Amino acid sequence: MSTIRDVAKLAEVSTATVSRVINSPDRVSTKTRNRVNQAMKACNYKYNALARGFVTKKSRTIGLIVPAITNPIFAESTRGVQDLANNSGYQVILGNSYYQYDKEEKLLKVFRERQVEGLVITTTNVKGKVLKNLLDDGFPFVLLYSTVRKGPISNVGVDNFLGGYRATEHLIHLNHRSIAMLAGEFHFTDRSFHRWHGYKRCLKAHRIPYRSDLILQTQYSLASGRDGVKSLLSRKNPPTAIFCSNDFLAIGAIEGARELGLRVPADLSIVGFDDIEIASFMTPSLSTIRQPAYRMGELGAEILLNQIKNNFSGAVHKILETSLVIRDSTVKAPVRKKWIYEAKTISG
Amino acid sequence: MSTIRDVAKLAEVSTATVSRVINSPDRVSTKTRNRVNQAMKACNYKYNALARGFVTKKSRTIGLIVPAITNPIFAESTRGVQDLANNSGYQVILGNSYYQYDKEEKLLKVFRERQVEGLVITTTNVKGKVLKNLLDDGFPFVLLYSTVRKGPISNVGVDNFLGGYRATEHLIHLNHRSIAMLAGEFHFTDRSFHRWHGYKRCLKAHRIPYRSDLILQTQYSLASGRDGVKSLLSRKNPPTAIFCSNDFLAIGAIEGARELGLRVPADLSIVGFDDIEIASFMTPSLSTIRQPAYRMGELGAEILLNQIKNNFSGAVHKILETSLVIRDSTVKAPVRKKWIYEAKTISG
DNA sequence: TTGTACGCGTTATCAC
DNA sequence: GTGATAACGCGTACAA
Numbered sequence: 001m002s003t004i005r006d007v008a009k010l011a012e013v014s015t016a017t018v019s020r021v022i023n024s025p026d027r028v029s030t031k032t033r034n035r036v037n038q039a040m041k042a043c044n045y046k047y048n049a050l051a052r053g054f055v056t057k058k059s060r061t062i063g064l065i066v067p068a069i070t071n072p073i074f075a076e077s078t079r080g081v082q083d084l085a086n087n088s089g090y091q092v093i094l095g096n097s098y099y100q101y102d103k104e105e106k107l108l109k110v111f112r113e114r115q116v117e118g119l120v121i122t123t124t125n126v127k128g129k130v131l132k133n134l135l136d137d138g139f140p141f142v143l144l145y146s147t148v149r150k151g152p153i154s155n156v157g158v159d160n161f162l163g164g165y166r167a168t169e170h171l172i173h174l175n176h177r178s179i180a181m182l183a184g185e186f187h188f189t190d191r192s193f194h195r196w197h198g199y200k201r202c203l204k205a206h207r208i209p210y211r212s213d214l215i216l217q218t219q220y221s222l223a224s225g226r227d228g229v230k231s232l233l234s235r236k237n238p239p240t241a242i243f244c245s246n247d248f249l250a251i252g253a254i255e256g257a258r259e260l261g262l263r264v265p266a267d268l269s270i271v272g273f274d275d276i277e278i279a280s281f282m283t284p285s286l287s288t289i290r291q292p293a294y295r296m297g298e299l300g301a302e303i304l305l306n307q308i309k310n311n312f313s314g315a316v317h318k319i320l321e322t323s324l325v326i327r328d329s330t331v332k333a334p335v336r337k338k339w340i341y342e343a344k345t346i347s348g
Numbered sequence: 349m350s351t352i353r354d355v356a357k358l359a360e361v362s363t364a365t366v367s368r369v370i371n372s373p374d375r376v377s378t379k380t381r382n383r384v385n386q387a388m389k390a391c392n393y394k395y396n397a398l399a400r401g402f403v404t405k406k407s408r409t410i411g412l413i414v415p416a417i418t419n420p421i422f423a424e425s426t427r428g429v430q431d432l433a434n435n436s437g438y439q440v441i442l443g444n445s446y447y448q449y450d451k452e453e454k455l456l457k458v459f460r461e462r463q464v465e466g467l468v469i470t471t472t473n474v475k476g477k478v479l480k481n482l483l484d485d486g487f488p489f490v491l492l493y494s495t496v497r498k499g500p501i502s503n504v505g506v507d508n509f510l511g512g513y514r515a516t517e518h519l520i521h522l523n524h525r526s527i528a529m530l531a532g533e534f535h536f537t538d539r540s541f542h543r544w545h546g547y548k549r550c551l552k553a554h555r556i557p558y559r560s561d562l563i564l565q566t567q568y569s570l571a572s573g574r575d576g577v578k579s580l581l582s583r584k585n586p587p588t589a590i591f592c593s594n595d596f597l598a599i600g601a602i603e604g605a606r607e608l609g610l611r612v613p614a615d616l617s618i619v620g621f622d623d624i625e626i627a628s629f630m631t632p633s634l635s636t637i638r639q640p641a642y643r644m645g646e647l648g649a650e651i652l653l654n655q656i657k658n659n660f661s662g663a664v665h666k667i668l669e670t671s672l673v674i675r676d677s678t679v680k681a682p683v684r685k686k687w688i689y690e691a692k693t694i695s696g
Numbered sequence: 697t698t699g700t701a702c703g704c705g706t707t708a709t710c711a712c
Numbered sequence: 713g714t715g716a717t718a719a720c721g722c723g724t725a726c727a728a
Contacts, residue, residue: 069423082443707719
């Protein structure tokens with residue numbers, strides 16, 4: 001592999017001139033520039049961006065940590081991060097934490113050793129010491145899918161509380177009174193935790209008693225959704241509707257209900273969270289809370305790159321809007337079940 | 349940011365010793381090792397993997413190019429690549445080609461400048477000059493989802509021809525005689541092209557005339573599947589079954605049929621290709637050709653890393669097995685339509 | 697077991 | 713407009 005030194009020798013110029021031809025061609029006379037360009041061709045010279053990064057201390061690389069790239073919502077935001085970063089001359093190293101704190105920690109360490117200039121993280125633990133370390137070091141990073149409104153950490157996300165509230169409210173407006181929640185484990189994702197709070201608050205606002213036996217925390221996966229719904233429906237006074245804290249759980253839940261011989265939405269209404277593209281292609285299509293994932297990725301990268309450029313000029317908190325997308329997986333509560341519920345309430 | 353020089357000074361040893369503590373701790377006495385380790389803590393020393401790569405000429409990085417990370421099949425193989433690479437101390441830079449040759453070319457250039465040690469590519473153009481250049485330079489790379497059985501290029505994929513054949517055969521065994529194919533554009537993906545060949549061959553083997561008006565090439569997306577099925581069904585002598593060259597198209601097609609008021613599978617059978625996880629969670633669940641995506645990713649990375657280690661010791665061609673997964677989106681052809689078809693054939 | 701000295705490919709800072 | 717040369721942080725002969 002030839003270097004600028006080889007090129008310089010061949011073109012009979014100094015390495016400095018070759019470097020100039022590469023980085024600021026206008027500062028070199030046309031004549032020598034042409035000679036250098038020819039020499040580069042002749043040598044089959046290939047620019048070494050690593051060596052450049054080494055001296056300029058700019059790797060032009062950022063790290064991106066997602067829980068699992070196989071969840072389309074993260075694939076979509078990843079695309080946003082990549083597109084924006086690439087357009088600014090940055091490359092993206094990708095890692096999956098699989099919702100495991102120690103994996104996240106490990107990735108962070110490796111990425112920093114690799115001299116990434118900053119990080120975009122969908123974290124497993126907002127309170128963890130890994131983030132604190134980053135802060136202490138003044139290392140640029142942005143949290144994705146996070147909702148903190150203040151504090152020293154930059155983040156871009158949606159109002160998960162509000163999203164959970166809206167999803168629940170939608171079901172209540174459809175006369176559901178026995179509404180379960182199939183949630184990602186609060187321990188691993190504060191997103192789910194906040195959505196649960198929105199759910200609870202909404203119940204309260206409508207004077208519907210909160211039933212902890214209608215909450216099931218589980219992993220974020222299709223299979224967990226399928227199994228989870230079976231558990232919820234086997235409990236006494238089963239729900240007529242379920243709010244799932246992401247679309248994977250919701251899609252899994254629809255399948256689980258089907259396996260139990262129930263029809264969605266006739267026998268059971270289901271609302272999800274995310275609005276992954278495929279949600280509108282399901283049968284029934286999925287009612288869900290839409291998150292602007294691609295835009296979130298873009299914004300996260302943009303904020304990070306700004307912080308890198310301006311040496312961390314203060315934390316930025318972007319809360320994007322969610323919206324309720326009403327499709328076919330939610331309908332009015334079956335009258336009979338509603339009656340049973342009311343009878344119980346009155347007698348209790 | 350402190351360097352090994354700072355650590356060396358503090359620990360009162362040479363930089364060489366610090367380096368040894370990092371890379372071969374057993375070659376350093378316990379006493380000095382401890383002193384050095386303490387000094388590293390005191391300095392808040394962070395290892396610079398880039399500088400190391402610079403001197404050893406090993407970046408411990410590979411590039412991965414996929415058409416679109418938002419297709420779950422690519423997300424899954426990406427996971428395989430990452431997991432295996434990470435376990436071998438390699439990191440992965442990810443890029444989307446969006447099925448565009450020029451983007452693929454651009455990414456390749458950038459990745460090579462970044463000194464990636466090798467590439468895993470799901471290419472848009474097997475015959476393109478970018479791959480030829482890679483070969484000429486003796487640069488390690490592996491093609492994913494590719495099916496070449498010989499030649500100088502390493503690849504791991506499935507037998508797309510056979511997959512297409514099996515999908516078609518399944519429909520024929522169900523008495524379908526009017527079978528359309530909704531395909532990814534041959535120009536952008538030879539996978540789709542080979543599946544089409546399998547489809548044609550199977551038709552021929554069963555003496556079913558090939559009808560070019562039953563072929564629709566389109567983009568690989570849910571929306572294209574939805575729109576494509578409407579086009580196919582609006583043609584005269586419409587099909588009773590459709591083979592879609594990936595699951596996205598198939599899922600889109602099911603929705604499109606539904607919008608036309610047709611039921612799948614009662615009115616129209618649909619078989620896909622990939623077996624993305626969600627395929628078994630659809631209603632109806634999707635009959636499809638299963639590809640071992642995660643394993644392909646793992647294998648691709650393994651082969652690449654071996655080539656890197658052994659200085660390209662000959663091309664490897666891995667053809668993994670596909671299997672037909674029969675679910676609910678395919679059933680026996682409606683008797684009436686079959687009769688119409690036969691009447692036509694006899695009269696013609 | 698430990699230290700010295702050099703080199704990796706590039707950019708940046710001076711000179712000219 | 714161009715050239716000489718010192719960094720950058722680390723690994724690695726080779727010497728001690």
